[in-house]
Amino acid sequence: MMNAMHYTRDNMAELLRSHDINPTHQRIEIAHALFSRQEHLSADQVMAIVNTRHSETSKATVYNTLRLFLDKGLVREVIVDPTKVFFDPNTSPHHHLYEIDTGRLSDIDAGQVRISGLPPLPAGMVTEGIDLIVRVRRKA
Amino acid sequence: MMNAMHYTRDNMAELLRSHDINPTHQRIEIAHALFSRQEHLSADQVMAIVNTRHSETSKATVYNTLRLFLDKGLVREVIVDPTKVFFDPNTSPHHHLYEIDTGRLSDIDAGQVRISGLPPLPAGMVTEGIDLIVRVRRKA
DNA sequence: CACCAATTTGGACTTTGTCTAATATCCGGA
DNA sequence: TCCGGATATTAGACAAAGTCCAAATTGGTG
Ligand SMILES: [Mn+2]
Ligand SMILES: [Mn+2]
Ligand SMILES: [Zn+2]
Ligand SMILES: [Zn+2]
Numbered sequence: 001m002m003n004a005m006h007y008t009r010d011n012m013a014e015l016l017r018s019h020d021i022n023p024t025h026q027r028i029e030i031a032h033a034l035f036s037r038q039e040h041l042s043a044d045q046v047m048a049i050v051n052t053r054h055s056e057t058s059k060a061t062v063y064n065t066l067r068l069f070l071d072k073g074l075v076r077e078v079i080v081d082p083t084k085v086f087f088d089p090n091t092s093p094h095h096h097l098y099e100i101d102t103g104r105l106s107d108i109d110a111g112q113v114r115i116s117g118l119p120p121l122p123a124g125m126v127t128e129g130i131d132l133i134v135r136v137r138r139k140a
Numbered sequence: 141m142m143n144a145m146h147y148t149r150d151n152m153a154e155l156l157r158s159h160d161i162n163p164t165h166q167r168i169e170i171a172h173a174l175f176s177r178q179e180h181l182s183a184d185q186v187m188a189i190v191n192t193r194h195s196e197t198s199k200a201t202v203y204n205t206l207r208l209f210l211d212k213g214l215v216r217e218v219i220v221d222p223t224k225v226f227f228d229p230n231t232s233p234h235h236h237l238y239e240i241d242t243g244r245l246s247d248i249d250a251g252q253v254r255i256s257g258l259p260p261l262p263a264g265m266v267t268e269g270i271d272l273i274v275r276v277r278r279k280a
Numbered sequence: 281c282a283c284c285a286a287t288t289t290g291g292a293c294t295t296t297g298t299c300t301a302a303t304a305t306c307c308g309g310a
Numbered sequence: 311t312c313c314g315g316a317t318a319t320t321a322g323a324c325a326a327a328g329t330c331c332a333a334a335t336t337g338g339t340g
Contacts, residue, residue, distance in 0.1 A: 024305090024318065043296080058320045063297065077222075083328085084296065085222045097261075100268055108259060117252035118274065121237075125276040128240055132272050134258065136265040164287065164336090183327075198289045203328065223297085224327065 007036040019072045026050075026057045030065045031074070040078055040086040040105045080105060080133055095132040108134065147176040159212045166190075166197045170205045171214070180218055180226040180245045220245060220273055235272040248274065 012031040013023035021027060033049040034041060041049070047062045066087055069075045078086040080098045086105060095108040113132070121127065152171040153163035161167060173189040174181060181189070187202045206227055209215040218226040220238050226245060235248040253272070261267065 022306095022317080026319075059297085060299085060321080061319055064319085079219060079222050082217075082219050082225045099265070112257035112259070114254075114256050115272070116254050116256075119248060119252070121274075121276055124279050125239070126279050128275040128277045130272070130274050132255070132270070134261075134270050135268040136261055137268045139264050139266050162286075166288075199328085200290080200330085201288055204288085 007032060015074070019074045021068065021072055021074070025055065026061050027065050027068075029053065029055050029057060030062065031069070034069075034075060034087060034089040038089055040088050042084040042086055044084065046087070078105065079131070095134070097134045097136060100135055100137045108132075147172060155214070159214045161208065161212055161214070165195065166201050167205055167208075169193065169195050169197060170202065171209070174209075174215060174227060174229040178229055180228050182224040182226055184224065186227070218245065219271070235274070237274045237276060240275055240277045248272075 009028050009032055012028045012035065015035070016023040016027055016031060029050045030046055033046050043062055043066055046066065047057065047059060050057045050062070066075070069087070070077055073091060074089075076088040076091050078088050078096060080086065080096060081103060090107060093110040095110060095113060097106045097108050098104075099106075115130065115132065149168050149172055152168045152175065155175070156163040156167055156171060169190045170186055173186050177189075183202055183206055186206065187197065187199060190197045190202070206215070209227070210217055213231065214229075216228040216231050218228050218236060220226065220236060221243060230247060233250040235250060235253060237246045237248050238244075239246075255270065255272065
């Protein structure tokens, strides 16, 4: 669960190992981009961040790595903008607030929120997750 | 709200007019595709349906028209699949059930569902909508 | 019919994401 | 240290969804 402190690259390596991911140079940089910011980032943004340093990580590797992180449960995917997927370093259950005009995406703690009265699932189905998105707009 | 009966093309023209949309041939066909099926359709699917007849409607027109319908509040957009947007002829408040493996998308009536405990909105913001998506998968 | 505004259209273009075959890196054993 | 195989990275071609624009069509009015 990573109990805070600084998001050093060493700690990123540690985090990756603890999720059964071989900590390569590129993977560490990508994890660092996400976790040090604690923000929702698109693949494009991740690539831009990682390549401002020097490391030169390819597009293929960025996409491969983000998918690997997803599979290993290190990050979460947020689908809220039809033009791109966001990757979320916060994997604890929470919801999202999406500002339509600006594209800003922020977390809503799941603590207080209660969702009740959902109908039973179709037989043979299991819930993979419940996404709650509050879409807001600046008042006219 | 369109109180049922048959979704004839004449009724579609009526519906469009009532939403302040000039009922052209192409627009009627697109509305008919959505409303006669009462399903969530992607732009691609709409185009395929409309063009199985004869009318030959261009891609540009399909996209233009769907956006027009959105603006006029005739249909709703559902963002649930990162690869395409779905258009929903059901504009009454409701939620969605998404079957991850198959891509099937179905409605959850908002009647029973209650969402409580959402934090107050940031100042100067108004809620445009609340999307609740239950993602399910076939049990392993 | 002639005119004008609204609508439609083909096709070029952009963006996001995928795929593949070649290369590079890493690691354990001889 | 050198080798061999597995793992990881890469460039760039490709695909799919969506946007844009200038040209052509349509449809009503005078
Ligand atoms: Mn898109
Ligand atoms: Mn896409
Ligand atoms: Zn989040
Ligand atoms: Zn729906």
